[in-house]
Amino acid sequence: MVWHTACMLSMSSACLYLEPAWRDVNLRPEILNPADFVPGRTIERKLRSPVDNFLVRAFDEDDDELLFLWEDPSSAYEVLDLPDQPGTPRIQASQLRLAWDASLDGEVVSCQVFDGEDTVTVRWRIVLDGVDADFDSGADAREVEP
Amino acid sequence: MKRLSALIASLSLAAACMPDSNLAADGDRSDETGVDALDPSADVSELRIDVYPAPDLYADAEGAPTLLPQTFDVDLAGENRFELLAPVLLQGLVSGTAISPWLSADLPGSTEPIAAAIQLAQARGVQGAATSTDAEGRFGVLVAPGRGYQLAVVPDRADVPLWVDTVDVMSDTTLPVAIPGGSALWGRVLTAEGGPFAEAAVRAVHASGVAGPWTRTDADGNYVLRVAPGLWTLQSQGRQNGRDPLVSIGEIEVDTVGAQVDLRYGPLAAHGVGGTVTSPSGPVVGATVRLTAQSLDGYEHPAALTVEVSTNAPGNFDTRVPAGTYAVEVLPARGVALSPRALTGVRVTSDTDLGTMLLSRFSRAQVAVVDPAGVPVAGASVQAIEAGHGRRSFTAVSDDLGLAEIDLPDVPLEIALIPPSNRPDLALSWQSATGGEAMPAQLVFPEGQQLTGRIEHREGARVRGVQAAVVEIIDLHGVLRGVAVTNADGDFNATIAWPPPAR
Numbered sequence: 001m002v003w004h005t006a007c008m009l010s011m012s013s014a015c016l017y018l019e020p021a022w023r024d025v026n027l028r029p030e031i032l033n034p035a036d037f038v039p040g041r042t043i044e045r046k047l048r049s050p051v052d053n054f055l056v057r058a059f060d061e062d063d064d065e066l067l068f069l070w071e072d073p074s075s076a077y078e079v080l081d082l083p084d085q086p087g088t089p090r091i092q093a094s095q096l097r098l099a100w101d102a103s104l105d106g107e108v109v110s111c112q113v114f115d116g117e118d119t120v121t122v123r124w125r126i127v128l129d130g131v132d133a134d135f136d137s138g139a140d141a142r143e144v145e146p
Numbered sequence: 147m148k149r150l151s152a153l154i155a156s157l158s159l160a161a162a163c164m165p166d167s168n169l170a171a172d173g174d175r176s177d178e179t180g181v182d183a184l185d186p187s188a189d190v191s192e193l194r195i196d197v198y199p200a201p202d203l204y205a206d207a208e209g210a211p212t213l214l215p216q217t218f219d220v221d222l223a224g225e226n227r228f229e230l231l232a233p234v235l236l237q238g239l240v241s242g243t244a245i246s247p248w249l250s251a252d253l254p255g256s257t258e259p260i261a262a263a264i265q266l267a268q269a270r271g272v273q274g275a276a277t278s279t280d281a282e283g284r285f286g287v288l289v290a291p292g293r294g295y296q297l298a299v300v301p302d303r304a305d306v307p308l309w310v311d312t313v314d315v316m317s318d319t320t321l322p323v324a325i326p327g328g329s330a331l332w333g334r335v336l337t338a339e340g341g342p343f344a345e346a347a348v349r350a351v352h353a354s355g356v357a358g359p360w361t362r363t364d365a366d367g368n369y370v371l372r373v374a375p376g377l378w379t380l381q382s383q384g385r386q387n388g389r390d391p392l393v394s395i396g397e398i399e400v401d402t403v404g405a406q407v408d409l410r411y412g413p414l415a416a417h418g419v420g421g422t423v424t425s426p427s428g429p430v431v432g433a434t435v436r437l438t439a440q441s442l443d444g445y446e447h448p449a450a451l452t453v454e455v456s457t458n459a460p461g462n463f464d465t466r467v468p469a470g471t472y473a474v475e476v477l478p479a480r481g482v483a484l485s486p487r488a489l490t491g492v493r494v495t496s497d498t499d500l501g502t503m504l505l506s507r508f509s510r511a512q513v514a515v516v517d518p519a520g521v522p523v524a525g526a527s528v529q530a531i532e533a534g535h536g537r538r539s540f541t542a543v544s545d546d547l548g549l550a551e552i553d554l555p556d557v558p559l560e561i562a563l564i565p566p567s568n569r570p571d572l573a574l575s576w577q578s579a580t581g582g583e584a585m586p587a588q589l590v591f592p593e594g595q596q597l598t599g600r601i602e603h604r605e606g607a608r609v610r611g612v613q614a615a616v617v618e619i620i621d622l623h624g625v626l627r628g629v630a631v632t633n634a635d636g637d638f639n640a641t642i643a644w645p646p647p648a649r
Contacts, residue, residue: 049276
């Protein structure tokens with residue numbers, strides 16, 4: 001390119017031009033839900049009782065297969081995955097389900113949406129009313145007979 | 147970019163969800179898809195639909211929800227058009243009788259505002275709410291309109307009874323909660339030798355499963371709780387060291403004059419349990435070693451204890467537990483490609499060295515995913531979840547030949563087989579398998595039938611579809627049978643296995 005520019009400036013009548021090699025530019029996943037998603041910003045989220053779902057819907061202009069990588073503050077969760085919605089590009093979605101628990105107040109849930117090249121991260125901070133609540137039944141403690 | 151087949155904690159579930167243009171206005175979509183609709187005469191009374199509206203789309207300017215999750219019964223005779231009702235406000239004032247005979251107030255106590263935690267839940271489905279009162283006992287919470295909510299009021303203090311009632315909340319409701327003084331549930335917590343167990347945490351659990359507040363025994367091991375007359379379970383958690391068993395005495399009948407119940411612990415002397423966790427590539431750092439008591443020596447009441455400890459840099463762990471028989475699980479961290487390991491019937495009567503426990507690497511499985519006719523299915527998701535252990539989740543997507551390659555731990559697994567979006571005739575299914583050599587070479591989709599419908603809500607006089615709501619079809623056993631996301635018009639289209647697979 002430098003050579004080509006110098007040649008042009010020298011008013012030469014014939015300058016060899018080499019077209020730069022074409023490179024695919026990966027387009028990052030676009031987050032549809034949460035609708036209030038802003039890259040880098042943590043969304044405050046009031047946890048619904050008795051269970052709540054954190055939903056991420058995204059589309060990828062390249063129609064790459066998206067991977068949803070969840071990180072959560074609790075071991076008591078389920079990743080429940082959702083149907084693709086056909087279209088061009090199709091909408092892909094995943095959700096994480098958390099049981100309401102007072103100990104989750106202030107904890108962060110995140111989901112990395114990965115298209116094989118780029119990652120977009122959605123992050124929520126849980127806010128709760130009733131952080132002193134104690135609704136556990138004790139049923140999760142595994143009892144054994146003496 | 148090619149489809150990725152990877153170990154991940156999630157997957158993009160590709161079940162049947164039809165494009166907007168495929169949805170006929172009259173609700174009969176079978177012609178467009180070539181898939182039979184569910185037989186309206188079939189017994190689907192066992193199916194329910196849980197609807198989760200997207201909280202980011204349905205909230206007012208202050209962030210308060212304008213729609214909340216709701217549960218509906220499947221109605222094949224109708225069109226499965228369900229209207230999410232606007233939340234209503236349940237508010238109230240909690241007061242209670244504090245039994246304080248040493249005060250100059252009239253005996254037996256005084257009525258005063260009570261700080262408490264509030265929970266509303268329905269026995270079946272996803273409708274509910276939780277909040278807490280302010281210091282004056284006031285609370286307010288938005289909830290989806292519904293009947294038969296269980297209202298639990300858990301006072302912060304143990305001298306006021308836990309209150310459980312059933313309420314209908316169909317519109318904005320003000321509900322004064324005046325908790326009666328109840329009856330005393332009292333007694334002593336004793337050590338194995340019969341001496342007082344001081345500072346033991348004690349609580350009462352209601353027959354509904356809701357637990358009341360903790361209190362602590364005094365220096366003589368005495369405790370007193372206030373409860374409503376009825377059936378209760380008494381629990382003691384012992385000291386605040388996380389190593390004392392949770393001891394329970396169930397089916398305590400408390401009448402209006404109360405009940406006296408003593409609870410005796412077994413031996414609390416702890417013995418050391420240690421070992422080393424390793425793998426073919428060296429020590430395993432950060433694995434969780436979980437010891438769960440199968441039986442505890444010398445306990446006359448049911449007792450439970452689970453202790454967890456992490457391995458350090460050389461892969462060693464060391465903890466202390468009372469004498470008994472334990473199940474020991476070694477749980478690698480998420481993202482570590484090692485199989486969990488479990489030992490049962492481990493006797494601990496003195497310091498115990500469990501030696502070196504070797505965790506095996508994952509085994510690679512190649513699974514053929516086919517439809518009921520044996521035709522390979524491309525683009526299907528195979529999600530394997532550890533049955534127990536750490537419930538880690540692993541996912542692969544079948545390639546154009548219907549083959550899915552997936553690295554799995556050598557333990558029992560629950561496998562969700564999720565059809566691609568271009569196969570609305572196939573249903574989501576759950577299968578059991580074991581990783582490693584026992585992993586089946588082929589996974590077969592069951593035939594599915596479509597369940598379609600629409601989720602709506604009211605905006606003033608207009609009825610609109612609820613978009614981007616998650617719709618889950620759940621059977622009588624609580625098993626997820628189908629899932630869909632509503633489109634911009636609120637329509638959903640899920641395919642479920644029908645008739646249901648034998649359990």
